[in-house]
Amino acid sequence: MQGTSGAGPARAKSRGLGLALASAVAFGGSGAAAKPLIEAGFTPLHVVWMRVAGAALVLLPVALRHRALPRLRPGLLLGFGALGVAGCQGLYFLAISRIPVGVAILVEYLGPALLLGWVRYVQRRPVSRAAALGVLLAVSGMACVVEIWSGLAFDALGLLCAFGAACCQVAYFVLADHGAAGDDAPDPVAVIAYGLLVGAALLTAVSRPWNLPFGTLTHRAALDDREVPAVLLLGWLVLVATVVAYLTGVVAVRRLSPQVAGVVACVEAVVGTVLAWTLLGEHLGASQIAGGLLVLCGAFVAQTAAAPHAPVTAPVPEPPEPPEPLPEPAADALPPPTSQVRR
Numbered sequence: 001m002q003g004t005s006g007a008g009p010a011r012a013k014s015r016g017l018g019l020a021l022a023s024a025v026a027f028g029g030s031g032a033a034a035k036p037l038i039e040a041g042f043t044p045l046h047v048v049w050m051r052v053a054g055a056a057l058v059l060l061p062v063a064l065r066h067r068a069l070p071r072l073r074p075g076l077l078l079g080f081g082a083l084g085v086a087g088c089q090g091l092y093f094l095a096i097s098r099i100p101v102g103v104a105i106l107v108e109y110l111g112p113a114l115l116l117g118w119v120r121y122v123q124r125r126p127v128s129r130a131a132a133l134g135v136l137l138a139v140s141g142m143a144c145v146v147e148i149w150s151g152l153a154f155d156a157l158g159l160l161c162a163f164g165a166a167c168c169q170v171a172y173f174v175l176a177d178h179g180a181a182g183d184d185a186p187d188p189v190a191v192i193a194y195g196l197l198v199g200a201a202l203l204t205a206v207s208r209p210w211n212l213p214f215g216t217l218t219h220r221a222a223l224d225d226r227e228v229p230a231v232l233l234l235g236w237l238v239l240v241a242t243v244v245a246y247l248t249g250v251v252a253v254r255r256l257s258p259q260v261a262g263v264v265a266c267v268e269a270v271v272g273t274v275l276a277w278t279l280l281g282e283h284l285g286a287s288q289i290a291g292g293l294l295v296l297c298g299a300f301v302a303q304t305a306a307a308p309h310a311p312v313t314a315p316v317p318e319p320p321e322p323p324e325p326l327p328e329p330a331a332d333a334l335p336p337p338t339s340q341v342r343r
Helices: 007-028 030-039 044-058 060-065 074-096 101-108 111-122 129-145 156-176 188-207 214-218 230-255 258-264 266-280 286-304
Strands: 220-223 226-229
Touching: 007 030, 007 230, 007 258, 007 266, 030 044, 030 074, 030 101, 030 220, 030 230, 030 266, 044 060, 044 074, 044 188, 044 230, 060 188, 074 101, 074 156, 074 188, 101 129, 101 156, 101 266, 101 286, 111 129, 111 156, 129 286, 156 230, 188 230, 214 230, 220 230, 226 230, 230 258, 266 286
Parallel strands: none
Antiparallel strands: 220 226
């Protein structure tokens, strides 16, 4: 039975890869579903609020079942909700309201390269030259995507929002793995549930959902030259692009690592770009396609070349040699007994 000793870890890794792939596909469809809602009359913040609040409502029973988690891990839940949910989704939706979905998602996928910078400069873990080459490829590809030689071919604010989403994506991967190795690791589904609740609360403060044109959900939204029910697009955003995407994504990070999950997540950029091309008619030029390939290649190289974690331990000093025994003093050199000492 010696050959089956590695079957368990191998099976767990394959399941983790499958979950990461499912998460990337689910996240990749969010832009193609959200942009028609934005063009139908919703603001980007209204769309992201409906998405996050709807998903939080779906997972509310999980949060109620883990009532003690906010007391045990308040920082993790606040960070995950503020950055991994509200920041990442809000900035991405603001970006796609100003620039094409394909460009926004490619800019966002500077995230894996930025994640490598977190590993190197914050966690102070070594990275290889190949990893640095991957970052260089990703940055060069991004210059092609935004056509920097023409003075940025796209809206600068939209590009800035997409880059902010990339930074928040780094926080998503780091926080999803936070505390996973300990014996008291929090339940990943509970982390998602509370993260969505925190994200919904923060987005409520900035999006003012009481001004939402809810009647628009009863209309149809234009999907290129077709029209689909707006409520159907919202249902896809809530159930597939949020609930399924976050559940599979966080569990995948726990089973793999932030670096490996970041590599598989590059599929999201491909899915999002292809869906925007086929469903929204947003065609990319030759420079964007070439730059996008460089971005994905650079993200892949940077993550796969990252050095594995090796804990830094201080050298253990050798025990000192025992001192040599002192020589026996001569008999005549001994002091007289106490009784003979003159006082």
